[in-house]
Amino acid sequence: SDESFIAYAAAAPNLALIKYWGKRDSRLVLPLNNSISVTLDDQLMRTVTMATASPEFAEDFVELNGKPVEVTDRMRAVLQSLRQRCQRGQDLASWKVRVATRNSFPTAAGLASSSSGLCAFAVAVARLADTLRWLSTVARLGSGSACRSLFAGFAEWSAGQRPDGVDSTASQLASAGHWDLRVLVCVVGAGAKSAPSTQAMARTVATSSLLPARLSCLPDRLAAVREAVAGRDFASLAEMSMRDSNCLHAVCADTYPPVHYLTDASRAIIDFVHRLNEASGRVVLGYTADAGPNVCLLAQPADVHLAAGCLQRAFDIGQVVGDLGEAADNSKVPSDWAGDGSGGEGRLRATGSNRC
Amino acid sequence: SDESFIAYAAAAPNLALIKYWGKRDSRLVLPLNNSISVTLDDQLMRTVTMATASPEFAEDFVELNGKPVEVTDRMRAVLQSLRQRCQRGQDLASWKVRVATRNSFPTAAGLASSSSGLCAFAVAVARLADTLRWLSTVARLGSGSACRSLFAGFAEWSAGQRPDGVDSTASQLASAGHWDLRVLVCVVGAGAKSAPSTQAMARTVATSSLLPARLSCLPDRLAAVREAVAGRDFASLAEMSMRDSNCLHAVCADTYPPVHYLTDASRAIIDFVHRLNEASGRVVLGYTADAGPNVCLLAQPADVHLAAGCLQRAFDIGQVVGDLGEAADNSKVPSDWAGDGSGGEGRLRATGSNRC
Incomplete structure (x- = not known):
């Protein structure tokens, strides 16, 4: 009807190379440290979201892959933030919202779906409200890592220093076209993670005797990653x-108590990478694992088949490089959605996914 | 013949509650930090060693459980150190030595057999040389943790500060009779450990960004353990x-590259302990794991059966409290060896061992 607004957005998951772990402010989702990520190729892995506002909706409603999901406090924070900034007048700001979201990759596999999911959520709702300012802040309220998925290629999320968090925003370090890298996703376990990361990181902040040392060494490590990205230094x-x-x-x-994700x-994959690199006399593969058992391998394009072959032999698996599973049903998504919300081309290619 | 000397010694393995990890001097086996351990009951787990010196031996020779083993650089350091201090005259100091050693517990299970093994080795050879001075230093040259097995009950090995290491010695914090504690040994894997601890700790010292933070927080942790031992504060x-x-x-x-022992x-046993303690509303069990996959559980005597029952249900195993496997053949050991080298009574009881 005339009495409704509709908006679309898409975002791809990002892989943190320098991790976000620990908040300085839980309500505002302000991190203790800067983080740097690379956003995956949205042709292979993406979240597509449609948001609708209408005076006829009785309450906010969110569905994922066709099934209703809980409207979390984080989602409410995003909605509230955008209602306050709505540029379409008070009427629309008071309307309830329906959000339908689809992932083009297995949600259950714990492949950073919250970064793309909450990024697309924030962008779609922001388009409803006709306000794309402060998008980094809004996406962050949904999920810290979501603000990095606003950008293709390499992004850095600054911890910031201000108590209100207005300086804790993400920015692009380099476009995806700057450097062609590949990621091999080793799906180790599709089960739910052993500890929700929000609770687990709060426990780390409260109890780890080693966390301050991690934070102290991060400035040097962040600088090394910025330099490696700028100079395309894979090793x-x-x-x-x-x-x-x-x-x-x-x-x-x-x-x-300890938090065990791997x-x-x-660990067998991680040890394999070190053995392969040692045997090769150079850094053929890198790895990184988030708050779950899956391990993502980084490779240069020329090495993908070497690495995949070695992985196959080491773990006796059938197929390493392949498709990422069922595609999202994008039939209802207008053709102009593609790539919106991240603004880059030639994204990082996510190459393959398989159970190891 | 008249032309030979013979000496016996026994020692029990010790379990480090505050761990030794990282050396400040590799040759002298000087640690970066103090460590505190509890020596297990030598009635259940012990190493018995017989050392013989004779002018007829062509070379030093060591056997373990009846089979020849390599005479390591560490063993040579012990022998050399004692030859230099030999109180029986230059003749004996130049004789070669045969050492026969037996463990009353599974050697392959990685149950700290080096602590009891090298302790008994050092004590037996020191008795040959008729010099029991500097025994802590000599045992340390064989294996760092061996110096703690010189004592029953609770022992602390001081890191010391001097470059020559003469102040890096172990001493008893409390006798075994001071506090009746039990240890449940969960034998997770009997295979060889993934990385020899000497190499692994050198790699930690060279590469870990977090090790300095561990060392910084240890003085407070050591003080807390000393206080807990003094006050018998199990929690x-x-x-x-x-x-x-x-x-x-x-x-x-x-x-x-990372070192993975657990x-x-x-980790399932570790998580189990935290769940049991939380469900019980008090600290029923503690745990500690050395450089290997096995987990040792600490309990107060009254809780052993509760803990064993819960373990049994959680891991569906047949028997938790039981014997520790085949006993050593002590038939050739004189009856007066028992307890020598550690000088305590009523040692910590090692209660049971089973595959979890």
């Missing part, structure tokens, strides 16, 4: 991402 | 040992 980028991933899981292990299978 | 002792075990495995994870099975 350095891969080493920094491996060290930071190890460091993240170390502070999780030092948390009390499994024996994850 | 505090257990918590400190859990935190320090977690912290050790965290700096191993932060090592580059397995999914180890």
